[in-house]
Amino acid sequence: MRIIFMGTPDFAVPTLAALAGHGHEIAAVYTQPPRPAGRRGLELVKSPVHQQSEILGFRVKTPESLKDAEEQQAFRDLGADVAVVVAYGQLLPAAVLSGTRLGCYNGHASLLPRWRGAAPIQRAIMAGDLETGVMVMKMDEGLDTGPVAMEERVAIGPDMTAGELHDKLMVIGGDLMQRAMAALERDSLTLSPQPDDGVTYAAKISKDETRIDFSADAQTVHNHIRGLSPFPGAWCEMQFGGKPERVKILRSTKSEGQGAPGTVLDDRLTVACGEGAVRLLRLQKAGGKALNAEEFLRGHGLDAGTVLS
Incomplete structure (x- = not known):
């Protein structure tokens, strides 16, 4: 399929690599713009997804916002079958969610509807959860509220850190999304609505x-x-x-x-x-x-x- 990939941190890189490795055409990669880094904050550093995309030879786009009508039209003009989103860092407006033939699919690091939001890995461990996972969800205009297509569960060990869980889930997430896109291409991907009970929110760590x-x-x-x-x-x-x-x-x-x-x-x-x-x-x-x-x-x-x- 022709895919627009949208992601920013290390967590998203294995998913991009998995999709490219299985023969999908990457129409463009959207990621957050380079940000100041280093002790003095004087150097602009490209995101991990940006760096990996350049290595793989993909077209990279770094808009500050997707609310602009011209940006939304440019997104549609890519003529993609689907958009895949993993920790992109921006809420997607309706015009972007509907800007591909098959919609936008998100890889989220929790067992939805538990831990919707920005910091699901940290919040799961801080709450003492014994299990978490990765889910592929078709996005709607809510915060991680869309119907779920596939999931992979992972036990959280008694001394496991957020960093260790992050590294485990990002690999699993890449494989899961690749399998989901293969099923979508075959028109065999089944979507199930999230339950109304058990909703929790993973607020950004302050x-x-x-x-x-x-x-x-x-x-x-x-x-x-x-x-x-x-x-x-x-x-x-x-x-x-x-x-x-x-x-x-x-x-x-x-x-x-x-x-x-x-x-x-x-x-x-x-x-x-x-x-x-x-x-x-x-x-x-x-x-x-x-x-x-x-x-x-x-x-x-x-x-x-x-x-x-």
């Missing part, structure tokens, strides 16, 4: 919710840490040389112990929570590299009784 609250129970603290790892990273403050410094916690596990919330209980970075304890396994100071707990402790004395906040 900076205000990244600080660790050790007064919560150990499971909640652990889910918070792994749900925000590696980005943006859950953090707490530690005292070094009498000065508080922000330290990201990138990996943890549930442990045994009790004490005042935030108190270091032993020489293995076991920290008391409101109920139970967690052991911190991987940490990163601002501007530093990520270190395993043993390496971190060699350079930063955190004796039992130290309080993290």
Whole structure:
């Protein structure tokens, strides 16, 4: 089929590669414009999808918005059979949703209708979900409300981080979308409406919710840490040389112990929570590299009784 692909981050790259690898014609790739990056923000960096598209020789379009009538007409003029959307980063207006012969299909990283919205992978882990997955959905004008065509389920391990789940789902998502498009080409793709019950929304992660609250129970603290790892990273403050410094916690596990919330209980970075304890396994100071707990402790004395906040 002749496909318009719309995506931006790493998560979308395997889907683009799968579609191209199975012989579909990529009419154009839409992605977000290059954004400032680097420590000073002076360099404009192309999105991962943009970079991969150039390697594969695809035409790339980077409009700031698709609300403009000229952009919508340019989309229609591509004469595509279908549009495939994976983490594009813009809401699509009705004129774009109807701008191809067969409509727009989205690869979404949750088991809809649970976790509609921007951060389904992080929210699933932070909520303690035991299972998630990828779904292919025909898009409508709502927020991830369209009928579902195919799904693939994935168990969430007890210590799995958002980064690990992301990497697993993006590969599965590429294969699932390729199979969905093959079925669509054969006119054998079945659509089922989403149920009305079980709807939850995965709001974008805000900076205000990244600080660790050790007064919560150990499971909640652990889910918070792994749900925000590696980005943006859950953090707490530690005292070094009498000065508080922000330290990201990138990996943890549930442990045994009790004490005042935030108190270091032993020489293995076991920290008391409101109920139970967690052991911190991987940490990163601002501007530093990520270190395993043993390496971190060699350079930063955190004796039992130290309080993290």
